[in-house]
Amino acid sequence: MDPERLVEALVFASAEPVPAAAVARVLPGDVDADAVLVAVQARYAGRGVELVQVADGWQFRTAPDVAPLLLQVVPRPRRLPRAAMEALAVVAYHQPATRTEIEAVRGATLSQATMDALLEAGLIEPKGRRETPGRPTLWGTTDAFLAQFGLRSLRDLPRRDDLLVERQPTPLV
Amino acid sequence: MDPERLVEALVFASAEPVPAAAVARVLPGDVDADAVLVAVQARYAGRGVELVQVADGWQFRTAPDVAPLLLQVVPRPRRLPRAAMEALAVVAYHQPATRTEIEAVRGATLSQATMDALLEAGLIEPKGRRETPGRPTLWGTTDAFLAQFGLRSLRDLPRRDDLLVERQPTPLV
Amino acid sequence: MSDEPRALLKLDGFEGPMDLLLDLARGQRVDLARISILDLVEQYLAVVDQALRVRLELAADWLVMAAWLAWLKSRLLAPAPEGAAEPEAVEVAEALAARLDALEHVQRAARWLGARPQLGQEVFPRGCPEDLVEMDRSGLAADLPQLVRAYMAAVRRGSSGQAYVPPSPRLWTVAEATARLTRMLGGPLGRTLGAGWVALERFLPHVAGDPAQRRAALASTLLAGLELARSGHADLRQDAPFGPVLVRSVLVQGGQDGP
Numbered sequence: 001m002d003p004e005r006l007v008e009a010l011v012f013a014s015a016e017p018v019p020a021a022a023v024a025r026v027l028p029g030d031v032d033a034d035a036v037l038v039a040v041q042a043r044y045a046g047r048g049v050e051l052v053q054v055a056d057g058w059q060f061r062t063a064p065d066v067a068p069l070l071l072q073v074v075p076r077p078r079r080l081p082r083a084a085m086e087a088l089a090v091v092a093y094h095q096p097a098t099r100t101e102i103e104a105v106r107g108a109t110l111s112q113a114t115m116d117a118l119l120e121a122g123l124i125e126p127k128g129r130r131e132t133p134g135r136p137t138l139w140g141t142t143d144a145f146l147a148q149f150g151l152r153s154l155r156d157l158p159r160r161d162d163l164l165v166e167r168q169p170t171p172l173v
Numbered sequence: 174m175d176p177e178r179l180v181e182a183l184v185f186a187s188a189e190p191v192p193a194a195a196v197a198r199v200l201p202g203d204v205d206a207d208a209v210l211v212a213v214q215a216r217y218a219g220r221g222v223e224l225v226q227v228a229d230g231w232q233f234r235t236a237p238d239v240a241p242l243l244l245q246v247v248p249r250p251r252r253l254p255r256a257a258m259e260a261l262a263v264v265a266y267h268q269p270a271t272r273t274e275i276e277a278v279r280g281a282t283l284s285q286a287t288m289d290a291l292l293e294a295g296l297i298e299p300k301g302r303r304e305t306p307g308r309p310t311l312w313g314t315t316d317a318f319l320a321q322f323g324l325r326s327l328r329d330l331p332r333r334d335d336l337l338v339e340r341q342p343t344p345l346v
Numbered sequence: 347m348s349d350e351p352r353a354l355l356k357l358d359g360f361e362g363p364m365d366l367l368l369d370l371a372r373g374q375r376v377d378l379a380r381i382s383i384l385d386l387v388e389q390y391l392a393v394v395d396q397a398l399r400v401r402l403e404l405a406a407d408w409l410v411m412a413a414w415l416a417w418l419k420s421r422l423l424a425p426a427p428e429g430a431a432e433p434e435a436v437e438v439a440e441a442l443a444a445r446l447d448a449l450e451h452v453q454r455a456a457r458w459l460g461a462r463p464q465l466g467q468e469v470f471p472r473g474c475p476e477d478l479v480e481m482d483r484s485g486l487a488a489d490l491p492q493l494v495r496a497y498m499a500a501v502r503r504g505s506s507g508q509a510y511v512p513p514s515p516r517l518w519t520v521a522e523a524t525a526r527l528t529r530m531l532g533g534p535l536g537r538t539l540g541a542g543w544v545a546l547e548r549f550l551p552h553v554a555g556d557p558a559q560r561r562a563a564l565a566s567t568l569l570a571g572l573e574l575a576r577s578g579h580a581d582l583r584q585d586a587p588f589g590p591v592l593v594r595s596v597l598v599q600g601g602q603d604g605p
Contacts, residue, residue, distance in 0.1 A: 008220060013476040048175075049181050079460075085457075105452055150465070163458060186470035244479075249483050263501075321488060331494055
């Protein structure tokens with residue numbers, strides 16, 4: 001059996017990212033799962049459906065440029081509002097973080113609606129408590145967060161400096 | 174936009190089979206939906222995933238020859254209901270025993286469903302009849318019973334006397 | 347004065363005082379590390395002042411920030427004497443600049459995330475995943491400890507004092523039916539009926555839902571009727587096959603007119 005066909009079928013069947021280890025399990029011992037995955041990825045490059053590496057796994061996804069036409073047919077949930085995106089960014093960079101810490105960085109209170117939106121979308125999850133008075137809950141991002149934004153790991157987040165340099169410093173007059 | 178890419182993505186992302194008419198609605202007016210579908214089908218022919226036409230539309234599916242190789246069989250052993258477990262235990266210790274005798278030891282009636290469950294699991298079997306009025310069937314345990322409970326023979330069952338300490342009358346305080 | 351509506355409008359769009367400060371800092375068009383905190387304070391106070399002139403109520407955090415910035419401004423202009431207990435105004439200003447820098451980073455990170463193709467927004471996963479897992483339910487989860495516990499539980503219940511009686515369905519016997527039929531034909535019902543024919547079904551005992559018990563009662567009552575007819579105590583009649591069986595008391599006709 002052609003290993004590419006096996007891998008293609010296995011990853012295609014799942015709506016979730018499939019870990020490379022799970023791919024390796026269906027292949028004969030002497031076949032390199034990563035090499036096969038990369039070969040399948042190349043085969044689908046530029047097609048309407050692409051193979052991407054996200055959240056410690058591999059997933060077939062529609063190509064981003066097809067979206068406008070797809071959205072006529074496939075339902076799309078509401079986008080996260082700005083407050084939720086910023087709170088999410090704080091958690092992503094400062095995790096694990098308490099609610100108070102998130103509020104401190106943003107300089108604004110975190111509304112219940114924002115917390116609910118992030119929790120319902122499964123983008124953040126409790127990661128224990130901080131051992132300080134009141135034992136506040138610590139929040140961190142989930143694998144669903146990585147999958148949602150097409151990240152392989154938190155290391156794929158741009159470095160702080162890379163985010164800030166895009167701005168050209170205007171010389172003082 | 175390459176119509177094949179669009180159709181590929183549309184069928185991939187849909188939760189239901191996509192009728193050709195729905196494909197046509199997404200494509201520009203002058204593009205023949207059926208022709209595009211057939212072209213995509215040809216592209217996937219022989220791959221791990223195939224585009225197939227089912228009753229109400231088009232759908233991607235794992236290639237029939239690949240599916241069995243990916244099928245993961247997960248053992249999910251059943252538990253015996255409590256009544257069946259007790260009846261089995263009574264048979265084990267009192268065999269050969271009639272149904273009425275099992276009921277007498279348990280102090281509860283034995284439903285036909287419970288008997289059927291034990292018979293189907295191959296744990297008990299008829300061992301002749303008792304020569305009393307009505308000639309009731311005698312039941313005993315099987316070799317499958319021994320295998321299930323890791324016993325070499327019925328003598329390996331814990332001794333009845335070791336299990337049942339004579340109940341002491343509770344001292345009055 | 348033409349600035350007022352614009353200032354108010356702007357205030358409503360901000361996620362709090364820090365957000366406004368950051369926006370004002372960006373307006374200085376300089377590197378965030380080199381912004382003039384003093385200018386920033388002036389601008390913030392001006393915006394809040396304008397907002398207050400148009401509407402009196404303003405969330406507390408805006409006013410707290412305004413008061414704090416006013417303090418910072420005074421300290422920056424007239425530094426506290428050496429050795430004062432208060433923190434150096436310059437250090438406080440630097441801390442504020444650092445907070446603005448952190449917020450700037452978060453807002454950029456949020457925009458970076460927002461610009462990525464999002465699952466369910468710009469990219470979509472397989473809509474109808476296929477289940478490649480099959481459950482094998484043929485095995486049995488049962489071990490010796492469970493068997494032993496079950497045995498002990500069974501024996502304890504069996505010897506718990508309540509004598510076990512196998513249930514026997516309560517069936518209406520022919521003797522009971524005969525007694526009932528005789529009693530009813532000779533009783534008030536029989537006297538009321540006189541010599542009339544009555545459907546045998548009216549002599550059935552009251553039986554709860556169980557069909558087997560109903561059939562048994564019907565059969566016993568029919569046999570009882572035949573028995574009474576044989577001994578000359580009653581007449582039976584059936585006008586058509588499968589029609590109702592009628593019964594008539596001979597006792598009444600025989601002149602035994604009650605006590």
